[in-house]
Amino acid sequence: MTIDPVVVIGAGPVGLFSVFACGMLGIPCYVIDTLKEAGGQCMALYPEKPIFDIPAYPAITGKNLIEQLKEQAAPFKPRYFFQKEVQKLLPQKDGGFLVQLSDQESLQASAVLICTGGGQFTPKRPPLKEIEDFEGSSIFYHITDPALFRNKRVLIAGGGDSALDWALELSTSAEVTLIHRRHQFKGQDHSQEKLQDAIAEGRIRLMVPFQLAGLKGQQGQLRAVLLVDDQEAVVEIETDYLLPFFGLDIQKSPFQDWGLDVEKGTLKIDPATGQTNIPGIYGAGDCVTYPHKLKLILTGFAEACQAAHFIKKTSGQPYKFQHSTSKGVLGF
Ligand SMILES: Cc1cc2nc3c(=O)[nH]c(=O)nc-3n(C[C@H](O)[C@H](O)[C@H](O)COP(=O)(O)OP(=O)(O)OC[C@H]3O[C@@H](n4cnc5c(N)ncnc54)[C@H](O)[C@@H]3O)c2cc1C
Structure with a gap:
Protein backbone atom coordinates (compact mmCIF):
# COMPACT_ATOMS: atom_id res chain seq x y z
CA MET A 1 0.00 0.00 0.00
CA THR A 2 1.43 3.39 -0.96
CA ILE A 3 0.89 6.56 0.98
CA ASP A 4 -0.18 9.83 -0.71
CA PRO A 5 2.56 12.46 -0.56
CA VAL A 6 2.85 14.91 2.28
CA VAL A 7 2.60 18.45 0.98
CA VAL A 8 5.38 20.51 2.55
CA ILE A 9 4.66 24.24 2.32
CA GLY A 10 7.95 26.15 2.31
CA ALA A 11 11.34 25.07 0.92
CA GLY A 12 13.50 26.70 3.58
CA PRO A 13 16.02 24.60 5.54
CA VAL A 14 13.26 23.02 7.63
CA GLY A 15 11.04 22.22 4.62
CA LEU A 16 14.03 20.58 2.90
CA PHE A 17 14.91 18.50 5.96
CA SER A 18 11.23 17.47 6.20
CA VAL A 19 11.65 15.77 2.81
CA PHE A 20 14.48 13.68 4.25
CA ALA A 21 12.63 12.94 7.51
CA CYS A 22 9.49 11.83 5.63
CA GLY A 23 11.54 10.00 2.99
CA MET A 24 13.27 7.85 5.61
CA LEU A 25 9.81 6.65 6.64
CA GLY A 26 8.74 5.89 3.07
CA ILE A 27 6.60 9.01 2.70
CA PRO A 28 7.03 10.99 -0.55
CA CYS A 29 6.80 14.80 -0.52
CA TYR A 30 5.61 17.64 -2.70
CA VAL A 31 7.32 20.90 -1.75
CA ILE A 32 5.74 24.26 -2.54
CA ASP A 33 7.43 27.65 -2.31
CA THR A 34 6.50 31.10 -3.53
CA LEU A 35 10.16 31.83 -4.30
CA LYS A 36 11.87 30.54 -7.42
CA GLU A 37 14.44 28.47 -5.52
CA ALA A 38 14.82 26.55 -2.29
CA GLY A 39 16.58 27.95 0.75
CA GLY A 40 14.26 30.29 2.67
CA GLN A 41 16.03 32.84 4.85
CA CYS A 42 19.42 31.14 4.39
CA MET A 43 19.43 31.88 0.66
CA ALA A 44 17.36 35.06 0.59
CA LEU A 45 18.97 36.86 3.52
CA TYR A 46 22.44 35.50 4.24
CA PRO A 47 23.73 33.07 1.57
CA GLU A 48 27.40 33.94 2.14
CA LYS A 49 27.33 34.34 5.94
CA PRO A 50 28.75 31.49 8.00
CA ILE A 51 26.38 29.73 10.41
CA PHE A 52 28.17 28.34 13.46
CA ASP A 53 25.49 26.33 15.27
CA ILE A 54 24.63 23.55 12.83
CA PRO A 55 25.72 20.31 14.54
CA ALA A 56 28.86 18.77 12.98
CA TYR A 57 29.59 21.89 10.90
CA PRO A 58 31.96 24.23 12.77
CA ALA A 59 31.00 26.81 10.12
CA ILE A 60 28.85 26.57 7.00
CA THR A 61 27.46 29.35 4.82
CA GLY A 62 23.71 29.65 4.29
CA LYS A 63 24.14 28.69 0.64
CA ASN A 64 26.25 25.61 1.38
CA LEU A 65 23.84 24.42 4.07
CA ILE A 66 21.00 24.58 1.54
CA GLU A 67 23.07 22.71 -1.05
CA GLN A 68 23.75 19.95 1.51
CA LEU A 69 20.08 19.76 2.51
CA LYS A 70 18.98 19.51 -1.14
CA GLU A 71 21.50 16.71 -1.67
CA GLN A 72 20.27 14.92 1.47
CA ALA A 73 16.65 15.19 0.24
CA ALA A 74 17.40 14.18 -3.38
CA PRO A 75 17.33 10.35 -2.94
CA PHE A 76 13.68 10.68 -1.91
CA LYS A 77 12.79 12.42 -5.20
CA PRO A 78 10.77 15.36 -3.88
CA ARG A 79 8.63 17.16 -6.45
CA TYR A 80 9.20 20.90 -6.15
CA PHE A 81 6.58 23.49 -7.07
CA PHE A 82 8.32 26.88 -7.12
CA GLN A 83 6.69 30.27 -7.55
CA LYS A 84 3.39 28.79 -6.37
CA GLU A 85 1.22 29.83 -3.48
CA VAL A 86 -1.17 27.66 -1.47
CA GLN A 87 -4.66 29.13 -1.53
CA LYS A 88 -6.79 26.54 0.24
CA LEU A 89 -6.40 23.36 2.27
CA LEU A 90 -9.57 21.33 1.78
CA PRO A 91 -10.05 18.34 4.15
CA GLN A 92 -11.14 15.16 2.34
CA LYS A 93 -13.45 12.43 3.63
CA ASP A 94 -10.57 9.91 3.80
CA GLY A 95 -8.63 12.18 6.18
CA GLY A 96 -6.30 13.62 3.53
CA PHE A 97 -6.31 17.09 1.99
CA LEU A 98 -6.76 18.70 -1.38
CA VAL A 99 -4.19 21.48 -1.56
CA GLN A 100 -5.24 24.19 -3.99
CA LEU A 101 -2.47 26.27 -5.54
CA SER A 102 -2.64 29.76 -6.99
CA ASP A 103 -2.70 28.54 -10.62
CA GLN A 104 -5.78 26.27 -10.23
CA GLU A 105 -3.54 23.22 -9.77
CA SER A 106 -4.57 20.89 -6.92
CA LEU A 107 -2.47 18.33 -5.08
CA GLN A 108 -3.77 15.32 -3.17
CA ALA A 109 -2.01 15.04 0.19
CA SER A 110 -2.09 12.50 3.00
CA ALA A 111 -1.02 15.31 5.35
CA VAL A 112 0.25 18.88 5.18
CA LEU A 113 3.46 20.03 6.86
CA ILE A 114 3.68 23.82 7.09
CA CYS A 115 7.27 25.15 7.10
CA THR A 116 6.62 28.72 5.99
CA GLY A 117 9.18 30.19 8.40
CA GLY A 118 9.31 33.96 8.61
CA GLY A 119 6.74 34.24 5.79
CA GLN A 120 6.92 35.01 2.10
CA PHE A 121 9.62 37.57 1.57
CA THR A 122 10.10 39.63 -1.50
CA PRO A 123 12.88 42.18 -1.96
CA LYS A 124 11.80 45.81 -1.98
CA GLY A 247 15.29 45.28 2.68
CA LEU A 248 12.41 42.87 2.31
CA ASP A 249 8.63 42.95 2.38
CA ILE A 250 7.35 40.06 4.48
CA GLN A 251 3.88 38.59 4.15
CA LYS A 252 2.61 36.00 6.62
CA SER A 253 0.59 33.00 5.43
CA PRO A 254 -3.20 33.19 5.95
CA PHE A 255 -3.18 30.53 8.69
CA GLN A 256 -6.40 31.80 10.25
CA ASP A 257 -8.24 31.55 6.92
CA TRP A 258 -7.21 27.89 6.92
CA GLY A 259 -8.84 27.44 10.36
CA LEU A 260 -5.54 27.11 12.22
CA ASP A 261 -4.87 28.38 15.74
CA VAL A 262 -2.22 31.09 15.81
CA GLU A 263 -0.41 33.10 18.45
CA LYS A 264 1.23 36.37 17.36
CA GLY A 265 1.15 35.23 13.75
CA THR A 266 2.77 31.83 14.42
CA LEU A 267 1.12 28.42 14.35
CA LYS A 268 0.36 26.76 17.66
CA ILE A 269 1.58 23.15 17.59
CA ASP A 270 2.12 20.27 19.97
CA PRO A 271 5.93 19.90 19.88
CA ALA A 272 5.69 16.15 20.60
CA THR A 273 3.84 15.53 17.33
CA GLY A 274 4.09 18.75 15.34
CA GLN A 275 0.31 18.70 15.00
CA THR A 276 -1.77 21.87 14.82
CA ASN A 277 -5.36 22.13 16.03
CA ILE A 278 -6.44 20.43 12.75
CA PRO A 279 -5.57 16.71 12.63
CA GLY A 280 -3.42 16.04 9.57
CA ILE A 281 -1.96 19.55 9.42
CA TYR A 282 1.48 19.88 10.99
CA GLY A 283 4.02 22.65 11.44
CA ALA A 284 7.79 22.93 11.92
CA GLY A 285 10.45 25.64 11.93
CA ASP A 286 10.18 29.37 12.43
CA CYS A 287 6.44 29.47 11.64
CA VAL A 288 5.45 27.51 14.78
CA THR A 289 5.18 28.28 18.46
CA TYR A 290 4.93 26.40 21.77
CA PRO A 291 6.35 27.16 25.22
CA HIS A 292 10.09 27.96 25.08
CA LYS A 293 10.29 27.56 21.28
CA LEU A 294 13.72 28.54 19.88
CA LYS A 295 13.84 29.96 16.37
CA LEU A 296 16.91 28.00 15.35
CA ILE A 297 17.51 25.82 12.32
CA LEU A 298 18.47 22.80 14.44
CA THR A 299 15.25 23.11 16.47
CA GLY A 300 13.27 23.17 13.21
CA PHE A 301 15.03 20.00 12.04
CA ALA A 302 13.95 18.17 15.21
CA GLU A 303 10.37 19.45 14.86
CA ALA A 304 10.25 18.19 11.26
CA CYS A 305 11.41 14.77 12.45
CA GLN A 306 8.80 14.63 15.24
CA ALA A 307 6.07 15.52 12.72
CA ALA A 308 7.25 12.98 10.12
CA HIS A 309 7.18 10.15 12.67
CA PHE A 310 3.71 11.10 13.90
CA ILE A 311 2.43 11.32 10.31
CA LYS A 312 3.68 7.78 9.71
CA LYS A 313 2.33 6.48 13.04
CA THR A 314 -1.16 7.79 12.22
CA SER A 315 -1.11 6.81 8.52
CA GLY A 316 -2.55 3.35 9.06
CA GLN A 317 0.67 1.81 7.73
CA PRO A 318 3.06 -0.23 9.87
CA TYR A 319 5.44 2.01 11.81
CA LYS A 320 8.81 0.95 13.15
CA PHE A 321 11.42 3.23 14.67
CA GLN A 322 14.80 2.65 13.01
CA HIS A 323 18.10 4.49 13.11
CA SER A 324 19.36 5.72 9.75
CA THR A 325 22.42 3.48 10.24
CA SER A 326 20.09 0.45 10.21
CA LYS A 327 17.76 1.63 7.47
CA GLY A 328 20.33 3.14 5.11
CA VAL A 329 19.72 5.55 2.25
CA LEU A 330 19.61 4.61 -1.44
CA GLY A 331 22.83 5.56 -3.21
CA PHE A 332 25.07 5.41 -0.12
C1 LIG B 1 20.56 37.25 9.26
C2 LIG B 1 20.10 35.95 9.89
C3 LIG B 1 21.02 35.14 10.50
C4 LIG B 1 20.61 33.93 11.08
N1 LIG B 1 21.53 33.13 11.68
C5 LIG B 1 21.16 31.94 12.21
C6 LIG B 1 22.10 31.09 12.84
O1 LIG B 1 23.29 31.42 12.96
N2 LIG B 1 21.66 29.88 13.32
C7 LIG B 1 20.35 29.49 13.25
O2 LIG B 1 20.02 28.39 13.69
N3 LIG B 1 19.42 30.31 12.68
C8 LIG B 1 19.80 31.51 12.17
N4 LIG B 1 18.85 32.33 11.61
C9 LIG B 1 17.45 31.90 11.63
C10 LIG B 1 17.21 30.84 10.55
O3 LIG B 1 17.52 31.37 9.27
C11 LIG B 1 15.75 30.40 10.61
O4 LIG B 1 15.52 29.81 11.87
C12 LIG B 1 15.47 29.38 9.51
O5 LIG B 1 15.66 29.94 8.23
C13 LIG B 1 14.04 28.88 9.63
O6 LIG B 1 13.85 27.95 8.61
P1 LIG B 1 12.39 27.64 8.04
O7 LIG B 1 12.58 26.63 6.97
O8 LIG B 1 11.48 27.38 9.17
O9 LIG B 1 11.89 29.03 7.43
P2 LIG B 1 12.46 30.01 6.30
O10 LIG B 1 13.93 29.90 6.19
O11 LIG B 1 11.86 31.33 6.63
O12 LIG B 1 11.83 29.43 4.96
C14 LIG B 1 10.44 29.47 4.75
C15 LIG B 1 10.15 29.28 3.28
O13 LIG B 1 8.73 29.23 3.13
C16 LIG B 1 8.34 29.99 2.00
N5 LIG B 1 6.96 30.42 2.21
C17 LIG B 1 6.49 31.28 3.14
N6 LIG B 1 5.16 31.38 3.04
C18 LIG B 1 4.79 30.57 2.02
C19 LIG B 1 3.54 30.23 1.43
N7 LIG B 1 2.38 30.74 1.87
N8 LIG B 1 3.51 29.37 0.39
C20 LIG B 1 4.68 28.82 -0.10
N9 LIG B 1 5.89 29.10 0.44
C21 LIG B 1 5.93 29.96 1.48
C22 LIG B 1 9.33 31.14 1.97
O14 LIG B 1 9.43 31.67 0.66
C23 LIG B 1 10.62 30.44 2.41
O15 LIG B 1 11.34 29.93 1.30
C24 LIG B 1 19.24 33.54 11.05
C25 LIG B 1 18.30 34.38 10.44
C26 LIG B 1 18.72 35.58 9.87
C27 LIG B 1 17.70 36.46 9.22
Missing part, protein backbone atom coordinates in the same frame (compact mmCIF):
# COMPACT_ATOMS: atom_id res chain seq x y z
CA ARG A 125 12.21 46.87 -5.60
CA PRO A 126 13.13 50.44 -6.48
CA PRO A 127 10.26 52.06 -8.42
CA LEU A 128 12.22 52.43 -11.67
CA LYS A 129 10.69 52.29 -15.14
CA GLU A 130 11.32 49.00 -17.00
CA ILE A 131 13.34 47.57 -14.09
CA GLU A 132 11.93 44.09 -14.86
CA ASP A 133 13.88 44.09 -18.16
CA PHE A 134 17.14 44.00 -16.18
CA GLU A 135 16.21 41.89 -13.14
CA GLY A 136 18.05 38.58 -13.03
CA SER A 137 20.61 39.69 -15.65
CA SER A 138 22.03 43.07 -14.56
CA ILE A 139 20.04 43.78 -11.40
CA PHE A 140 20.11 41.44 -8.41
CA TYR A 141 18.52 41.68 -4.96
CA HIS A 142 20.65 38.95 -3.45
CA ILE A 143 23.95 37.45 -4.47
CA THR A 144 24.51 33.75 -4.91
CA ASP A 145 27.67 33.90 -7.04
CA PRO A 146 30.09 36.75 -6.21
CA ALA A 147 32.38 35.61 -9.07
CA LEU A 148 29.84 37.09 -11.53
CA PHE A 149 31.01 40.59 -10.58
CA ARG A 150 34.76 40.01 -10.88
CA ASN A 151 36.44 42.91 -12.74
CA LYS A 152 33.02 44.51 -13.42
CA ARG A 153 31.54 47.89 -12.48
CA VAL A 154 29.01 47.38 -9.70
CA LEU A 155 26.68 50.02 -8.28
CA ILE A 156 25.32 49.12 -4.84
CA ALA A 157 22.38 51.08 -3.39
CA GLY A 158 21.39 51.04 0.29
CA GLY A 159 22.58 51.93 3.77
CA GLY A 160 22.10 48.75 5.83
CA ASP A 161 24.23 45.71 6.59
CA SER A 162 23.68 43.98 3.23
CA ALA A 163 24.74 47.05 1.23
CA LEU A 164 27.83 47.63 3.37
CA ASP A 165 28.86 43.97 3.62
CA TRP A 166 28.58 43.41 -0.14
CA ALA A 167 30.28 46.70 -1.02
CA LEU A 168 33.24 45.64 1.14
CA GLU A 169 33.26 42.05 -0.09
CA LEU A 170 33.02 42.90 -3.81
CA SER A 171 35.51 45.77 -3.56
CA THR A 172 38.32 43.21 -3.51
CA SER A 173 37.51 42.05 -7.05
CA ALA A 174 35.18 44.62 -8.65
CA GLU A 175 34.92 48.38 -9.22
CA VAL A 176 32.35 49.32 -6.58
CA THR A 177 30.27 52.48 -6.23
CA LEU A 178 28.06 52.72 -3.13
CA ILE A 179 25.14 55.15 -3.09
CA HIS A 180 22.79 56.00 -0.24
CA ARG A 181 20.05 58.57 0.15
CA ARG A 182 21.43 59.74 3.51
CA HIS A 183 24.86 60.64 4.86
CA GLN A 184 24.39 58.21 7.77
CA PHE A 185 24.47 54.42 7.39
CA LYS A 186 22.55 51.85 9.44
CA GLY A 187 25.11 49.06 9.06
CA GLN A 188 27.08 47.79 12.04
CA ASP A 189 29.81 50.03 13.49
CA HIS A 190 32.70 47.76 12.49
CA SER A 191 31.38 47.63 8.88
CA GLN A 192 31.15 51.41 8.82
CA GLU A 193 34.76 51.66 9.99
CA LYS A 194 35.86 49.24 7.27
CA LEU A 195 33.86 51.26 4.75
CA GLN A 196 35.68 54.45 5.69
CA ASP A 197 39.02 52.65 5.22
CA ALA A 198 37.93 51.30 1.82
CA ILE A 199 36.84 54.78 0.70
CA ALA A 200 40.11 56.32 1.91
CA GLU A 201 42.08 53.63 0.06
CA GLY A 202 40.06 54.25 -3.13
CA ARG A 203 38.56 50.74 -3.18
CA ILE A 204 34.97 52.04 -2.92
CA ARG A 205 33.53 55.21 -4.45
CA LEU A 206 30.87 56.67 -2.13
CA MET A 207 28.05 58.88 -3.45
CA VAL A 208 25.67 60.43 -0.86
CA PRO A 209 22.97 61.66 -0.69
CA PHE A 210 21.81 60.08 -3.94
CA GLN A 211 18.79 58.03 -4.98
CA LEU A 212 18.16 55.84 -8.00
CA ALA A 213 16.26 57.69 -10.72
CA GLY A 214 16.49 55.69 -13.96
CA LEU A 215 18.12 52.89 -15.94
CA LYS A 216 19.83 52.84 -19.32
CA GLY A 217 20.71 49.79 -21.35
CA GLN A 218 19.17 47.23 -23.64
CA GLN A 219 18.34 43.54 -23.88
CA GLY A 220 18.77 43.03 -20.16
CA GLN A 221 22.27 44.55 -20.08
CA LEU A 222 22.62 47.73 -18.05
CA ARG A 223 24.84 50.47 -19.43
CA ALA A 224 24.25 53.24 -16.89
CA VAL A 225 22.14 54.25 -13.90
CA LEU A 226 20.70 57.72 -13.38
CA LEU A 227 21.01 59.15 -9.87
CA VAL A 228 19.37 62.20 -8.35
CA ASP A 229 20.73 64.14 -5.36
CA ASP A 230 18.81 66.08 -2.70
CA GLN A 231 18.95 69.21 -4.90
CA GLU A 232 17.24 67.29 -7.77
CA ALA A 233 20.47 67.30 -9.81
CA VAL A 234 20.74 64.21 -12.03
CA VAL A 235 24.00 62.37 -12.78
CA GLU A 236 24.64 59.35 -14.97
CA ILE A 237 26.93 56.58 -13.70
CA GLU A 238 28.14 53.90 -16.08
CA THR A 239 27.84 50.44 -14.59
CA ASP A 240 27.50 46.77 -15.51
CA TYR A 241 25.42 45.75 -12.50
CA LEU A 242 23.04 47.34 -10.01
CA LEU A 243 22.52 45.74 -6.59
CA PRO A 244 19.70 47.45 -4.66
CA PHE A 245 19.62 46.39 -0.98
CA PHE A 246 16.50 48.07 0.38
